[in-house]
Amino acid sequence: MTTDADSHVRRLWRHRGTSLPTPRRGPPQQLDLDEIVAVGISIADTSGLAAVSTRAVAARFDKTAMALYPYVGTKDNLLALMQDQASAMPSWPDAATSLADALRAWASALFEVYLAHPWLTERPWSQASQGPHEQDWLERLLGILASWDVPADRRATAVTMLYATVRATAATAAAYGQLDDRGAAEWVAVASATRALVPDLTARYPLSTSLAPVTPDWRDSPRAAVAAAVHLLAVGLTLGA
Template sequence: MNAHVRRLWRHRGTTLPTPRRGPRQQLDLDEILRTGIAIADADGLAAVSTRAIAATFGKTAMALYPYVGSKENLLALMQDHASAVPEWADPGTSLADDLQAWAAALYEVYLAHPWLAERPWSQATQGPHEQDWLERLLRILEGWAVPPTVRPPAITMLYATVRATAETTAAYRRLDQQGMAAWREQAEETRQQIPDLGRRYPLSTSLAPLTPDWQDNPRAALTGAVRLLADALAKRSPTRP
């Protein structure tokens, strides 16, 4: 565990562990992680293995162990590395605008690396980049005087909404013409087989989409959800200090 923590925080003050015997390290950990991330981005998390990564360097799977540790440690290192916080400026014009900026930035990270959503929350890396996201969000809530008692549920709602909408967007992007045709065919068949569907479910069947393009709905839903949450939090907050 000590070695894994040192690898996670290698750019924030710790030193990488070195093998006690054998040849000096010939590979770079950041390059190993970039290779693993590229594989996961292209083919999904299931395609990632120490063997697949090592092969790109002309090495064996065992040769990677001194650099990353176990397979789970490798995935955690990839997860934190892929979660690097991009540069963006908080608008500072309102709580809603600042939360929108934070949520939009994290949403783009999930879209760039859809496999991140496959990693359970119980497997948080406790690494510097994931810590950066939380700290940035808490600074926004602190800056707009959101009461401490409502910060934990607000954080949960924001993370969950960003994750869910990004997952849906990624799934829509993977849906080819054949898949879309099958979805429409089933919807039409349902209407034919259940002719009173509208009477049974009047509210859900009359629900209008947020945007004309169904593929844009997850992003629009994220924007609307953050706005609703920000409005609710603003009512709990005194005037900004």
């Protein structure tokens, strides 16, 4: 007997060797799973993850939410399918001359995926899709660490640090992208008011108020921070190895 988990895994890995579950009764299927997932991704990209529902996706096909169930399962199943599909790993040249270069290429590629689909950073790690595209990223990263002889006992920590850094900086970059001139002006106004009303601010917090920015343009800071963080991590991974 096929379980819900079996059906979901078949859908996730449908292009990597599994076959889609087929209903035993009812009318022949009229929709395409790839098209359904693409519509869900489009809605999330345009209107945010909260706008995605089986009802909203089904409406694009002039169907009811219930009619979508045989194709994707529950809403959670649909979100997982969207998450994995949107995480498809692009190709990039594997011509790194150092561990830092290789990790920077990996991190930059994932950063761009998150920028293209900002809602991916809203999906917690506890809801990893366990699909092939997400698995590709982890396998590629572990392959980099192995090929540059990073000690095995440091790899899990490195994976956590890299994923966390890329997700956090990409989420910040997406938020910056949504900040209009008014929002930026309000932020500057609060900063100016703070310095005016708390004249000894620099004396109270000498280290934080004198911290040099990663880059002159604050909008570029998340991307620059990724590169800088990867470099620091690469140095740490090779110390005493």
